[in-house]
Amino acid sequence: MATGHRVSHVPAYVLHRYDWSESSLILEVFTRHHGRIALVAKGAKRPSSNFRPVLLPLQPLLLNYGGDAEIRALKGAEWVGGHVMPTGESLLSGLYVNELLLRLLARDDAHESLFDSYAGVVEVLAGEHAGAQAATQAAALRAFELLLLREVGLLPALDAQTMTLSSLAPELRYTLVSEAGLRQAEAQDAALTGAEWQALQAALDDHTPFTATLRCIATLNVGSNAALRSQLRVLLNYHCGVSTLRTRQMMRDLQAL
Known part of the structure; x- marks a missing residue:
């Protein structure tokens, strides 16, 4: 669901993640409704971040993000559940x-x-x-x-x-x-x-x-x-x-x- 430049509760998977700064990540994400996109997860590397245990590959997620630049800003991420990460x-x-x-x-x-x-x-x-x-x-x-x-x-x-x-x-x-x-x-x-x-x-x-x-x-x-x-x-x-x-x-x- 999208409102203006804000996208909410879109099914997605993290394909890859890169260090962006000491505390943040750039994510390559595959979403069901918008294809492959890039997101910045600010503060995701901090121990207290709610993103830290969620933004893992091969895990079904619901994401909220916004912005109209090439790299959007991640606003929220929720693990859908259903299976554990492959090993x-x-x-x-x-x-x-x-x-x-x-x-x-x-x-x-x-x-x-x-x-x-x-x-x-x-x-x-x-x-x-x-x-x-x-x-x-x-x-x-x-x-x-x-x-x-x-x-x-x-x-x-x-x-x-x-x-x-x-x-x-x-x-x-x-x-x-x-x-x-x-x-x-x-x-x-x-x-x-x-x-x-x-x-x-x-x-x-x-x-x-x-x-x-x-x-x-x-x-x-x-x-x-x-x-x-x-x-x-x-x-x-x-x-x-x-x-x-x-x-x-x-x-x-x-x-x-």
């Missing part, structure tokens, strides 16, 4: 999702459906038995990657070859290429069958796209899951303009210890 590898996966949003979303551009998908993936990552849900968490990450790429216009239709617009043959193998979209695979390519790509497109078009896409990916065999993961990683790195995302490299470094 361990689940936390790193959540920070990876945050990095994708920071790199691919423009500021002040609303993405309400994507916000709901983000809330869904955070809920999966915060599950009580995270270790036992590794496959579900991986499927949730792939689902969100697909939905994010589609939301920002970087994912081609998955039920036709991109260059020719010809239909996919269910039994043939196809690969997703950064500059050419979906095309028939060569022997060495990581690929999915036409039927698998078509099922993914149908799931993305569902009225509950995150849940439907997660379930679709969970039905893929190990080889197809690995192929989808590698293709999406290449595509995301390409559009983010990096060889490896920072959080991915952090995961690798920790796994190597």
